[in-house]
Amino acid sequence: AQSVTQLGSHVSVSEGALVLLRCNYSSSVPPYLFWYVQYPNQGLQLLLKYTSAATLVKGINGFEAEFKKSETSFHLTKPSAHMSDAAEYFCAVSDPGYQKVTFGTGTKLQVIP
Amino acid sequence: GAVVSQHPSRVICKSGTSVKIECRSLDFQATTMFWYRQFPKKSLMLMATSNEGSKATYEQGVEKDKFLINHASLTLSTLTVTSAHPEDSSFYICSAGLAGYNEQFFGPGTRLTVL
Numbered sequence: 001a002q003s004v005t006q007l008g009s010h011v012s013v014s015e016g017a018l019v020l021l022r023c024n025y026s027s028s029v030p031p032y033l034f035w036y037v038q039y040p041n042q043g044l045q046l047l048l049k050y051t052s053a054a055t056l057v058k059g060i061n062g063f064e065a066e067f068k069k070s071e072t073s074f075h076l077t078k079p080s081a082h083m084s085d086a087a088e089y090f091c092a093v094s095d096p097g098y099q100k101v102t103f104g105t106g107t108k109l110q111v112i113p
Numbered sequence: 114g115a116v117v118s119q120h121p122s123r124v125i126c127k128s129g130t131s132v133k134i135e136c137r138s139l140d141f142q143a144t145t146m147f148w149y150r151q152f153p154k155k156s157l158m159l160m161a162t163s164n165e166g167s168k169a170t171y172e173q174g175v176e177k178d179k180f181l182i183n184h185a186s187l188t189l190s191t192l193t194v195t196s197a198h199p200e201d202s203s204f205y206i207c208s209a210g211l212a213g214y215n216e217q218f219f220g221p222g223t224r225l226t227v228l
Contacts, residue, residue, distance in 0.1 A: 041224060044157075044219040051215060
């Protein structure tokens with residue numbers, strides 16, 4: 001069984017400040033991990049994914065995440081928040097070879113001007 | 114590449130009617146398609162997994178007679194909400210999987226409102 005926990009359902013940062021969205025996972029097998037972004041009334045857009053290659057993964061829009069096996073974490077970061085980053089972010093996990101994806105409960109990011 | 118479309122994007126219907134939502138993979142053949150439901154301010158809940166030409170596999174607690182899924186081709190899956198009621202109002206999102214990719218490609222979603 002797999003699960004994902006996102007700490008903080010709402011995160012507020014000032015424009016230009018560091019963005020840190022937390023994600024911890026549980027998996028009985030080496031996981032594949034994903035971060036998705038969702039804007040209101042839209043589908044999901046893949047930001048980045050970890051698939052057992054480099055532990056530091058760079059994604060679109062300046063986001064990156066680091067896979068830390070010892071901490072079972074996959075936190076999402078961006079050095080400088082932009083107003084357009086305001087959205088809902090979902091961390092997700094799947095096991096290699098099977099496409100079933102389990103999503104976290106989401107974190108709503110607010111960017112304050 | 115790997116674009117998934119959904120139609121309609123928004124639908125309003127009366128209670129008791131049935132609504133069909135289409136999910137298409139536009140530039141690839143999807144080995145598997147998934148249907149999710151998202152409640153307001155909630156995460157995505159997997160409803161069912163479907164493979165072309167076979168019956169869908171429903172998650173526990175999802176009524177298969179209410180949410181009919183048909184996956185007639187490698188590029189099209191449909192979700193029919195039968196005898197819709199206001200509690201079925203939700204955002205429905207489909208995704209498609211591609212062999213060799215451990216990643217799902219998501220459609221833009223369909224907002225269903227049942228009056």
